[in-house]
Every structure is written in C-alpha cells, then in structure tokens.
Amino acid sequence: MESFSLVGQDITEFTDPPANASKFHHLDLSYNLLEKADGIKRFVGLRELILDNNNLSCLNLPLLPFLRTLSLNKNRIYDLSSLLEELSQHTPHLQYLSLLGNQACPNELVSGDEEDYQRYRFAVIRALPELRFLDSRPVLPEERAHALKHHSPFVASLQKEVITADSPPDYATPLRGDHPELGPRNAGIFKRMTFWLSLCSR
Secondary structure, eight states: OOOOTTTTOOSSSSOOOTTTGGGGGEEEESOOOOOOGGGGGGOOOOOEEEEOSOSSSSOOOOOOOTEEEEEEESSSSOOOOOOHHHHHHHOOTTTTOOOOOOOOOOHHHHOOOOHHHHHHHHHHHOOOOOEEEEHHHOOEEEEEEHHHHOSSSSSSSOOOOOOOOSSSSOOTTTOOOOOOTOOOOHHHGHHHHHHHHOOOOO
C-alpha cells in the first residue's frame, strides 16, 4: 500500500501535495494544526485517511470512491448534519469512521448520557449505509434497522457544550493493533478508547 505521512509537523494547511498524490492509498496528517486541508483533493485513490488531532471544523473533501477508513478524532467539528451530508456524497463506501473528541460527537463517558450518544450513532448510521464501525463500537444490525426506521437522515444539532481544556490530553488518539474483524491497519482506530477530560465552561 502506498502511504504518505506528515505527522506532527505543526503545519496549518496542506496545499502542496506530491505530484503523484493520486497513487497513494493511505494518508496520515495527524498531530498538526490544520484548519483546512485542500491538498487532499489530489489524493483521489485514498482508502484510508487519518486527520486526528488537528483544528479542522470542516473537510471539503473531493469524491473519494475508494475510501474505507476516516479518522477525525480530536478536531473542531461541531456541525454533524453538514459533515454527514458531505460524507454521504463524497465517501459513498465508507466503512470505518471515528469522530471522538469533537463537539459533534456526544461524550457519553463525561456526560453519562448514553441516549444522546445513541441518537448520534443512529444519525451517522443512517447517513452512511456501508458503515461497519463507528468510534469504538461495531455497527450492529439492530442499530441499523432502528436508524433506518425511526430517524431522519440528518440531525440539525446534537451538540451540547464545547469541551475545552488548557492542555487537552490526547484522549482520542487511535491505537495501533490487531482486530479479528478489521485487520491490523484499521483495528487501532476503533478499539475501545480510554478518556480523560478536563472540562471548563465557555
């Protein structure tokens, strides 16, 4: 698998991709300061895209017909409806998605509100019909059936308060490892993750 990585370079934008970008299947731009990543538009052959630990609030993705894995942990994504609309149109075969650590993803371990998190899961599952894993959990057949039957395609807002901290810990960092269903490349992103958060009101 052809891979391109710019991890931990403190870059704020990614606008100068390599000339042969279309040949890469794996792109990792995690641990940067990205607010936009327009250069992704050249990577039309991607199968895996890792954008964890950046400052992204939106994606502006091109059509990525081969993309199976997208990890967006710990960014600044708050508009779930817009994100799902974009993903449904531009990543039609997405199977693995993680949004942990974004305002758009209710944090059940902090709020203790499993109902909010489940409503979020229903919205995402309905929008992405081929999804197999969301955050740290597999998509269950009964979840998909319930989402398709009871929930509208996009949720305008499931967000509560923005989670902030003076020195936010890396609680949503994907861990590498093997998983019997996902294989070694994707497994770590979707393992159960341990959270530690400091909250302060805005």
